[in-house]
Amino acid sequence: MFAENADFSSMLGWVSIACWVIVYSPQIYENYSLKSGEGLSVAFVVVWLIGDICNLVGAVLANLLPTVIILAAYYSLCDIILMVQIYFYRWKRGRQGSEEETPLLTRNDSGNSASKVSTRTLVLRYTAALIFVFGVGVLAWRISRNTEKPEVPSKHPTAAVKWTVQILGWSSAVCYLGSRIPQIVKNFQTHCEGLSPALFFFAIVGNLAYSLSIIAKSRDGDYLITNASWLAGSALTVFLDFIVLGQFFYYRSLTRDVGASLSNEDRA
Template identity: 55%
Template structure:
């Protein structure tokens, strides 16, 4: 009975994690589109994240995971490429406009300016809380709905590699992707110190935290057996440890928003 409950809980959490990762890129892609700039995102952050997703995809293929999981890994890689394409497209666009006008590129609005400042200061905190609460409830509802529709296929909601395919190469891909996902946050954190988080969507990291947390919990809910946890240690590390860095990024958002509001009041 307890085993059945654990399997179901693992599957539900896994599906919620997948729902988070499906929508995680959308806020930043929209942010770049609305600002016509991708300068709020560190290129090195996306490149390292892309390398981690490629290794994750390779590990999924090598481990023989379910086709759905392989498709998702390919989806993550595609979204990384879309983010890079946006960044370089808007750089090319602004460089071309600046060249035609004979003006320095810095004069072309990118992520700073009155419009961006007004947008942040005119959004009440209660509205932000409401948005994120609705987003949280949405991904949870989608995850539970997906689990209900796929009841009887518990493995679909979990991305961990099968124990029967636990080769050293699969483990290498797992630990390497974990190291890359951790390292990717560092250049973004440093960039935030310069840009004060302008042009960066906090929803990207909100969904990342939720997705990584539910994914790690889905592994633990399935089994707390020592050998099972060791088998999935790379994936647990990649999910669990990045949560702390993503929380740090959200703290940067809060800090810079507060200092900007204080500066305007003065």
């Protein structure tokens, strides 16, 4: 039974990795297409970066798999790319003597691209993306099973290292949770303009798969306590990410209703 749980846990872990590999891409592309990063809260990205750095250092100290360490470094790099985009486009806009909100307002004047896409189309897109991510995750899991080598016993970490890893794990969890708050607040100001919902959609799927992979491996009390910080950071963040998605669809429906009202007035 444990072997079956270990396989299922491993498969969910690979699905989570597949999500996190592509999670940043939609927002990076959104910033590039708008030539603006103003849809993102700077505090959101900075605190998320701090959480990823804590995660990276913890993975190195805990002597986790090289793939886990590489992914943690990749997350940090993507956070830095988002920060560079935000300040680069601000600097570029300053040189052009434009208002800070101009790119977002320009997008609104021409019609928000998201509002032009029907809800049915969005559902189909995200369903297809979900199937793709699960397919890639399962395929990667199958390949890893066929190529995995016998584990080499590693040295047991000292008590100091264990405590340091736990502190870093909880610090990372607090950062992941805290990072969403400034973004939620900013969304009330920007109405989610310039924000890619795919960023939070893939984050939700990735965090759910990661949390379930931990629980599927073992329900032993000591094991769950050891991994409590990673469970908290993943599972609780899902709730806040759903709030962000709720904001996006609320403001999207609001924009559609306003557009329909203006269209009716023009006809009249």
